[in-house]
Amino acid sequence: MTLQEIPTPALVLDRSVLRRNITRMSERMRNFGVNLRPHLKTAKSVDVAKLATEGHSGAITVSTLHEAEHFARNGFNDITYAVGIAPDKLPLVSRIQALGAHVHVITDNVGVAQAIVHAASAERPYSVFIDVDTGYGRSGVLPESSELLGIGETLHATQHVTLKGMLTHAGHSYDAPDVTAITRIADDERNGAVRAAERLRAHGVDCNDVSVGSTPTMRFVERLDGVTEARPGNFVFYDLSMHGRGVCDIDDIAVSVMTEVVVNLPDRGRVLVDAGALALSQDRSADTGGMPGCGFGLVCGLDGQPHAPVVVKKTSQEQGWLGTRDDRPLETGAFPIGSRWRILPNHSCMTAAAYDRYHVVDGGNEIVAVWPRVNGWTAFD
Amino acid sequence: MTLQEIPTPALVLDRSVLRRNITRMSERMRNFGVNLRPHLKTAKSVDVAKLATEGHSGAITVSTLHEAEHFARNGFNDITYAVGIAPDKLPLVSRIQALGAHVHVITDNVGVAQAIVHAASAERPYSVFIDVDTGYGRSGVLPESSELLGIGETLHATQHVTLKGMLTHAGHSYDAPDVTAITRIADDERNGAVRAAERLRAHGVDCNDVSVGSTPTMRFVERLDGVTEARPGNFVFYDLSMHGRGVCDIDDIAVSVMTEVVVNLPDRGRVLVDAGALALSQDRSADTGGMPGCGFGLVCGLDGQPHAPVVVKKTSQEQGWLGTRDDRPLETGAFPIGSRWRILPNHSCMTAAAYDRYHVVDGGNEIVAVWPRVNGWTAFD
Numbered sequence: 001m002t003l004q005e006i007p008t009p010a011l012v013l014d015r016s017v018l019r020r021n022i023t024r025m026s027e028r029m030r031n032f033g034v035n036l037r038p039h040l041k042t043a044k045s046v047d048v049a050k051l052a053t054e055g056h057s058g059a060i061t062v063s064t065l066h067e068a069e070h071f072a073r074n075g076f077n078d079i080t081y082a083v084g085i086a087p088d089k090l091p092l093v094s095r096i097q098a099l100g101a102h103v104h105v106i107t108d109n110v111g112v113a114q115a116i117v118h119a120a121s122a123e124r125p126y127s128v129f130i131d132v133d134t135g136y137g138r139s140g141v142l143p144e145s146s147e148l149l150g151i152g153e154t155l156h157a158t159q160h161v162t163l164k165g166m167l168t169h170a171g172h173s174y175d176a177p178d179v180t181a182i183t184r185i186a187d188d189e190r191n192g193a194v195r196a197a198e199r200l201r202a203h204g205v206d207c208n209d210v211s212v213g214s215t216p217t218m219r220f221v222e223r224l225d226g227v228t229e230a231r232p233g234n235f236v237f238y239d240l241s242m243h244g245r246g247v248c249d250i251d252d253i254a255v256s257v258m259t260e261v262v263v264n265l266p267d268r269g270r271v272l273v274d275a276g277a278l279a280l281s282q283d284r285s286a287d288t289g290g291m292p293g294c295g296f297g298l299v300c301g302l303d304g305q306p307h308a309p310v311v312v313k314k315t316s317q318e319q320g321w322l323g324t325r326d327d328r329p330l331e332t333g334a335f336p337i338g339s340r341w342r343i344l345p346n347h348s349c350m351t352a353a354a355y356d357r358y359h360v361v362d363g364g365n366e367i368v369a370v371w372p373r374v375n376g377w378t379a380f381d
Numbered sequence: 382m383t384l385q386e387i388p389t390p391a392l393v394l395d396r397s398v399l400r401r402n403i404t405r406m407s408e409r410m411r412n413f414g415v416n417l418r419p420h421l422k423t424a425k426s427v428d429v430a431k432l433a434t435e436g437h438s439g440a441i442t443v444s445t446l447h448e449a450e451h452f453a454r455n456g457f458n459d460i461t462y463a464v465g466i467a468p469d470k471l472p473l474v475s476r477i478q479a480l481g482a483h484v485h486v487i488t489d490n491v492g493v494a495q496a497i498v499h500a501a502s503a504e505r506p507y508s509v510f511i512d513v514d515t516g517y518g519r520s521g522v523l524p525e526s527s528e529l530l531g532i533g534e535t536l537h538a539t540q541h542v543t544l545k546g547m548l549t550h551a552g553h554s555y556d557a558p559d560v561t562a563i564t565r566i567a568d569d570e571r572n573g574a575v576r577a578a579e580r581l582r583a584h585g586v587d588c589n590d591v592s593v594g595s596t597p598t599m600r601f602v603e604r605l606d607g608v609t610e611a612r613p614g615n616f617v618f619y620d621l622s623m624h625g626r627g628v629c630d631i632d633d634i635a636v637s638v639m640t641e642v643v644v645n646l647p648d649r650g651r652v653l654v655d656a657g658a659l660a661l662s663q664d665r666s667a668d669t670g671g672m673p674g675c676g677f678g679l680v681c682g683l684d685g686q687p688h689a690p691v692v693v694k695k696t697s698q699e700q701g702w703l704g705t706r707d708d709r710p711l712e713t714g715a716f717p718i719g720s721r722w723r724i725l726p727n728h729s730c731m732t733a734a735a736y737d738r739y740h741v742v743d744g745g746n747e748i749v750a751v752w753p754r755v756n757g758w759t760a761f762d
Contacts, residue, residue: 007446007470007473007758007759007760008758009758010758010759041698041699063698063699064699065388083643083655083699083700084643084644084653084700084718085643086641086642086643086655086718086719087718087719088641088719089388092388108644108646109644109645109718111718112718137649137651138644138651138653138697138700138702139643139644139646139651139653139700171697260467260469261467262464262465262466262467262520263465263489263490263519263520264490265489265520268518270518270519270520272465272519272520274464274467277664277731278731278734279758281663282662282663282664282731283658283663284663316519316552317422317444317730317731318422318444318445318464319464319465319519319520321519337465337467337468337490337492337493338467338468338469349698350658350659350663350698353659353735354734354756354757355757356756356757356759357759375735375737376735376736376737377388377389377390377391377660378388378391378737378738379388
């Protein structure tokens, strides 16, 4: 099968680009002496996870317990679930650990830490990162807070609970306007997490790991002293949003949506493709971040090169309106019904989530593999 | 199991509300003497389809060929695929018909009509609606156009192709500000489709069916003379966007996202739930359509009643930030970690697409059924 033959819409992954992205980040982290614990929320794929952990410990990060179960069943045994744990999810964590994996949970709350200690037993041990806020303003205790010490004391020296370390995510780096701003955020991310660990240690609480990371900060960070592991995720695929902020080149974007033209009305300047709000997602983050006018994605030829300056201007559930970035009339003659185009997504994490598989190419048009994804939230289905 | 026990996030469907919505629309169409051919792009569920076709012919509408295959395998044998057909999809249409279903395709293009005639044979017959634009400005020939007659002539009196009729969708009714505007659009929708059919008949081309419909127009349309069938879809569930435009009451919204609080930081006024950009979708159509400040969804108690005026202000992939509609400080004490909330979606078609199943309740808290959904695009997997 080739890209000309697969049913549309479909999610295409270029393995040659994927490998290059992974090699670059992997070597970067190794040069810092930092373990890469990739966040699989973007790829949700065992095949990608294997490539992304090569040369590192094999540890991974996930965004759902369904992912945790799936990766545990596929040979990954060191998994961080990086969303604040609510105590009613602990039995599910134990079921996943019973598959043979260590699952680390995160919390920023003394009450939750107490609930974890209360729930733990020889049969149901837990491992916990303390979630630290180093500027993103989502979750996390502040590095100078008393809550940090309170959680550390609660988890410290209990028999069946391991205080794994400090964890932070500088998610605000995705909104940084340029590389200078990203580098400053990366410094804050490191400094805050290391400072939190030092405070705990000074308080007499063991704390081995210092876990940081987002794709923008890990792409540009200049020092990681005191950090033990990094958790970027988006870097495997990148996207227009990352390009607009100077984090990657267009050529680094590894995923695209294969689509075909289904409507062409020359007298009204209208061309529709069979990729709409579901196939592309409704994410507009490139439009508001360095690539104005980019709409719902950038239209490329089968070779993956932008058919400048054509974009998806508007979507309905299953159809996308093509138009130009600068609102000049579209040359409809270039888009006959049945012609095929690859659309680069604004935000690969969002776009990929609509698909249950990748159609994998290796620089060319031939489908060399089909890789499944693990979507949704239902573990132990 | 109850709503207190199901893993979160989960998609909850209240069957009692669903039934009421369906009964209302079904009776409304029956009173007009019009067959209800519900659009299953919203529900993507055989269980919902059975309820929504009760008392009508059993005909349905779908948005993907994957849906067409799924419904064909589950006893539905009269299916309209309501996205412009590209000729390379015709073999897939034939495979679905080989399962025992009639699949009607749509086109607005003479070249595609010729390709359909060329591809048709005794073993591979096709049935076609002509797509008519009655004001939406997406696809479709104009009712007064020469293309309408050209397509009609092409499809007319060929041995293995049936010209099923005229089809239009007044999708712009979703952006109408109020009921008066919707009623006017409903008139245009009917008038344009009936006019197109009359022109074809006057031209000597048989044309039995006149198919119209969107949820807003079918909710308020005042006459449907000359129309044979209607294709609303969203009405089974409704959503905040429909409420904001006066199409339904809050109590008519049949789906919600079950979520729990995972972060609560009182000193920073911050509460996060485990439903984010994937679990809720990034749709903002209520925010811009009659419900300003509604963000990514309206927070309700377990009873489905709004916990006024709390909304999801912001999302990351798996987490949602709670806040108030009018930006007053949030009472964080009301949202302890582990507390559960039902979030009403902006746009049920988009939100439901992230889930592979419905957790069905019947007015209460008990899960009375689990109904699967058919997502994605891959037919004959």
